[in-house]
Amino acid sequence: MGVDVRSPAMGWWPFKRKGRPFIDNLHVKGTRAWLEELREMCERNFDNPAEGQRLLTQSQIEWKDALAAEEMTLDLHEGLQRRAFRLLAADAGGWLAWLDDEAFWRPGWRGDDGEPSGMD
DSSP states (O other): OOOOOOOTTOOSSTTOOOSSOOOOOTTOOOHHHHHHHHHHHHHHTTTOHHHHHHHHHHHHHHHHHHHHTTSSOHHHHHHHHHHHHHHHHOOHHHHHHHHHOGGGGSTTOOOTTOSOTTOO
């Protein structure tokens, strides 16, 4: 006489899933992915701040849409906007200074002082 090893949640077909279907939101980017995307876009235009700033303005629209679609948290949106504000207000020298500031690109950067780290 054999022992029935099936769990109560399983039917007779061993590959049938019972209960809620598994939903995976792989399309939702995390903080590091958004920051890396922003940084790469800016660094591709390190020698052309005007073009980088134009692309940054377009990115702000994407961020707003992602926030509305709940693909981005409010904290992340505010952090990206703080960075965008600094980058859009920068002249050519300031643009490079922000791009070189490692703290600026870390998650959690607040930028309360308004100057790139290490500038006197």
